[in-house]
Amino acid sequence: MIKYKQFTDTMAASFYENPDLKRERQSCNFDKDEITNLIDGNVEKTKYRRELVEYILSDPSLKDPIPVEYLSHEEKYAAELKKACLLVQKMREPVPKEAKFETLRKRQENGKPLDIGVGPSSVILKEGNALGLHFVMFIPAIIGQGSTEQQNKWLPRALNLEIIGTYAQTELGHGTFLRGLETKATYDPDTKEFILETPSLSAYKWWPGGLGKTSNYAVVMAQLYTKGKCEGIHPFLVQLRDETTHEPLPGIFVGEIGPKLGLNSNDNGYLGFDRVRIPRDQLLMKHSQVLEDGTYVKPKSTKLGYATMVYVRVFIVQDMAQVLRKAVTIATRYSCVRHQSELKPGEPEPQILDYKAQQNKLFPALAASFAFHFAAEKVWNLYHLATENIGKGDLQMLPDLHGMSCAMKALSTSETAKFVETLRQSCGGHGYMVSSGFPRLYGIATASETYEGENTVLWLQVARYLIKTRMDGSGGQSVAYLIGSNLPDNKAVDLSLDGIINLFQRVAAGYVDLAMKELAEHGRQGMAPYDAWNHSAVQLIKAAQAHARYLVADCFVRSVKEDKLSGPVRSILNELCEFLLIYWLFAELKTEHLSQLQAKYMELLSIIRGYAVNVVDSFDIRDEALGSVLGCWDGNAYQRLFDEALKSPLNRNAVHRESFEKYLKPLMKSKL
Ligand SMILES: CCCCCCCCCCC/C=C/C(=O)SCCNC(=O)CCNC(=O)[C@H](O)C(C)(C)COP(=O)(O)OP(=O)(O)OC[C@H]1O[C@@H](n2cnc3c(N)ncnc32)[C@H](O)[C@@H]1OP(=O)(O)O
Numbered sequence: 035m036i037k038y039k040q041f042t043d044t045m046a047a048s049f050y051e052n053p054d055l056k057r058e059r060q061s062c063n064f065d066k067d068e069i070t071n072l073i074d075g076n077v078e079k080t081k082y083r084r085e086l087v088e089y090i091l092s093d094p095s096l097k098d099p100i101p102v103e104y105l106s107h108e109e110k111y112a113a114e115l116k117k118a119c120l121l122v123q124k125m126r127e128p129v130p131k132e133a134k135f136e137t138l139r140k141r142q143e144n145g146k147p148l149d150i151g152v153g154p155s156s157v158i159l160k161e162g163n164a165l166g167l168h169f170v171m172f173i174p175a176i177i178g179q180g181s182t183e184q185q186n187k188w189l190p191r192a193l194n195l196e197i198i199g200t201y202a203q204t205e206l207g208h209g210t211f212l213r214g215l216e217t218k219a220t221y222d223p224d225t226k227e228f229i230l231e232t233p234s235l236s237a238y239k240w241w242p243g244g245l246g247k248t249s250n251y252a253v254v255m256a257q258l259y260t261k262g263k264c265e266g267i268h269p270f271l272v273q274l275r276d277e278t279t280h281e282p283l284p285g286i287f288v289g290e291i292g293p294k295l296g297l298n299s300n301d302n303g304y305l306g307f308d309r310v311r312i313p314r315d316q317l318l319m320k321h322s323q324v325l326e327d328g329t330y331v332k333p334k335s336t337k338l339g340y341a342t343m344v345y346v347r348v349f350i351v352q353d354m355a356q357v358l359r360k361a362v363t364i365a366t367r368y369s370c371v372r373h374q375s376e377l378k379p380g381e382p383e384p385q386i387l388d389y390k391a392q393q394n395k396l397f398p399a400l401a402a403s404f405a406f407h408f409a410a411e412k413v414w415n416l417y418h419l420a421t422e423n424i425g426k427g428d429l430q431m432l433p434d435l436h437g438m439s440c441a442m443k444a445l446s447t448s449e450t451a452k453f454v455e456t457l458r459q460s461c462g463g464h465g466y467m468v469s470s471g472f473p474r475l476y477g478i479a480t481a482s483e484t485y486e487g488e489n490t491v492l493w494l495q496v497a498r499y500l501i502k503t504r505m506d507g508s509g510g511q512s513v514a515y516l517i518g519s520n521l522p523d524n525k526a527v528d529l530s531l532d533g534i535i536n537l538f539q540r541v542a543a544g545y546v547d548l549a550m551k552e553l554a555e556h557g558r559q560g561m562a563p564y565d566a567w568n569h570s571a572v573q574l575i576k577a578a579q580a581h582a583r584y585l586v587a588d589c590f591v592r593s594v595k596e597d598k599l600s601g602p603v604r605s606i607l608n609e610l611c612e613f614l615l616i617y618w619l620f621a622e623l624k625t626e627h628l629s630q631l632q633a634k635y636m637e638l639l640s641i642i643r644g645y646a647v648n649v650v651d652s653f654d655i656r657d658e659a660l661g662s663v664l665g666c667w668d669g670n671a672y673q674r675l676f677d678e679a680l681k682s683p684l685n686r687n688a689v690h691r692e693s694f695e696k697y698l699k700p701l702m703k704s705k706l
């Protein structure tokens with residue numbers, strides 16, 4: 035018997051590379067850096083990111099002494115928060131004069147600070163970040179909702195982390211239906227203050243990230259009452275804890291909500307107010323105001339108050355591309371090194387990567403990681419343009435931005451959650467281990483399906499936009515194909531990318547028309563419009579999903595056509611794009627088209643098999659950031675699984691003495 039020997043990371047990195055992986059890498063015929071640069075944005079951004087990651091990972095104080103899974107709920111929060119705080123401190127210090135950190139040092143010398151947001155922290159924090167909401171929602175809310183004076187007052191403090199905040203909107207009884215929120219902010223003109231009140235149990239804020247123990251401020255969404263009238267929900271900047279002692283202020287009831295399916299480094303919290311007074315100028319007043327005498331000044335659109343959510347929905351699309359890159363890296367490398375069963379009778383067990391059924395599990399996710407990357411780029415551009423226009427008083431792009439961000443958020447999160455589960459299954463039993471990395475990725479993907487707008491609810495928002503567009507032609511650029519006679523009617527099946535995009539448009543428009551017919555039919559039968567809407571929901575959601583696939587497919591096709599790619603990378607992306615489009619179409623098409631697409635799909639599986647390992651290498655995810663024993667660069671999966679198992683506290687001694695003496699022994703000695 036071969037005795038197990040502990041393997042150190044240094045040994046693994048310097049001596050070992052799995053021969054199957056090595057062979058794939060030796061046959062690489064494209065420039066991996068080109069794909070890395072494409073994902074980072076450009077060569078300089080890759081250089082910066084690589085140095086930043088090395089800078090973080092080379093710091094021993096940011097390493098976990100034991101895997102966080104073995105810590106208690108309380109210990110995990112403390113250990114992860116410690117790393118998050120140390121990381122921020124580290125990013126503020128001058129970078130040492132070492133050649134390998136030259137880009138970082140030059141950046142600091144040029145007066146540009148290193149990033150302290152959620153990006154760098156994701157290298158060392160894999161179950162959420164208690165400071166995450168501060169960066170992703172609190173600061174954006176001050177920028178997006180605060181007046182210039184308010185930004186001048188609060189932003190420097192928030193950016194310096196002198197104050198730490200979250201975004202408190204959801205309540206125990208109300209998450210989706212924002213008009214139904216119960217928290218009240220009543221203006222008192224005598225003292226020029228708002229009085230915050232939680233009128234019932236269901237009105238308690240519930241869920242905000244970092245609210246439990248970390249934040250001392252929050253942007254709180256509450257119903258604004260002035261001059262005896264409710265003006266709807268508005269954002270208020272509220273201090274929750276003393277800035278020195280961190281004790282909750284009088285009238286503030288705040289705490290943490292307990293363990294969750296995932297993201298357990300983040301202290302999601304609850305919050306109630308017992309007549310808490312805040313100054314008038316802590317209503318965030320960029321879009322609407324309350325004057326000293328209590329007069330309410332309306333915003334140009336009440337939906338401007340929802341802008342922080344739109345920002346985060348866009349952010350999530352980008353995040354899902356990252357989650358998919360990790361998951362597919364793990365599963366592809368593992369599929370390369372894992373040998374199982376018999377493909378040809380009598381021959382050695384093949385790499386599981388050679389099974390078509392396995393490729394069918396991996397490659398749609400690989401292709402989708404690029405699709406969502408390009409989709410995020412597109413919707414970010416739209417977001418910036420729309421925000422710039424809103425700043426000039428032009429709100430025309432608002433509906434299109436809302437429609438597009440809802441569609442892409444819902445599609446990217448639902449597909450990523452599904453793919454992560456399929457990729458986990460593709461790794462067999464070992465995929466079920468926490469050390470595989472899948473449970474954490476699944477925790478993020480499934481949370482994203484729910485937060486920032488539950489997906490079903492967002493699909494219905496998209497459907498509302500589609501139906502409106504089809505009826506009155508009022509929609510923006512993303513729905514232009516639904517307006518009037520713009521829809522190309524190409525009856526023959528054309529398998530070029532443009533031809534497939536045309537099919538996507540026809541499929542989506544077909545569903546929209548079916549939903550419209552259903553709505554009309556319910557109307558004819560005497561149903562009120564809201565009842566007809568409810569009864570047509572299944573069809574409406576189908577239409578929204580088909581439209582979202584068209585949007586993402588269209589972004590992918592346009593990005594592949596851009597000039598900046600070399601020949602080999604262009605053909606890889608072209609094939610992945612074509613492959614994903616066919617994969618998505620399978621669910622929608624009638625049999626006559628299916629056989630043509632099936633042959634192409636099988637051909638593409640074989641082509642992608644040739645470069646899949648090298649493409650995931652080009653995602654350039656350091657082992658420490660990947661956090662998976664199955665997906666490490668060297669492919670030494672069994673050794674790493676074993677190493678990780680030996681870290682279990684149950685393996686400290688050969689016998690778990692206490693439980694043996696107390697429970698097992700008496701049981702085994704007892705007689706019936
Ligand atoms: C490396 C680490 C990275 C980490 C990355 C990720 C970190 C993310 C952390 C996220 C943490 C989570 C935070 C949260 O969850 S915060 C809470 C989010 N809550 C929600 O999203 C609530 C969802 N509900 C809503 O948004 C709305 O209420 C809803 C869209 C459902 C609309 O409801 P309703 O129909 O009641 O709305 P109205 O009647 O008031 O209005 C309808 C019309 O308004 C238009 N509309 C609606 N929303 C918007 C918008 N945002 N922008 C523009 N227009 C909007 C809608 O289209 C209707 O228009 P028409 O009447 O013209 O048809």
Ligand SMILES: Cc1cc2nc3c(=O)[nH]c(=O)nc-3n(C[C@H](O)[C@H](O)[C@H](O)COP(=O)(O)OP(=O)(O)OC[C@H]3O[C@@H](n4cnc5c(N)ncnc54)[C@H](O)[C@@H]3O)c2cc1C
Binds near residue numbers: 201240242490494
């Ligand atoms: C990990 C995590 C982090 C979060 N962080 C924050 C945060 O930082 N700040 C914050 O304010 N909130 C946060 N949330 C809350 C989150 O935004 C809400 O959970 C989410 O918006 C869904 O609302 P809900 O929980 O009330 O679900 P509900 O709206 O009650 O949904 C329950 C079910 O009802 C269905 N449903 C609801 N309305 C309709 C409708 N009109 N038509 C058809 N079906 C409908 C839904 O599809 C769903 O199936 C977080 C949630 C999670 C899970």
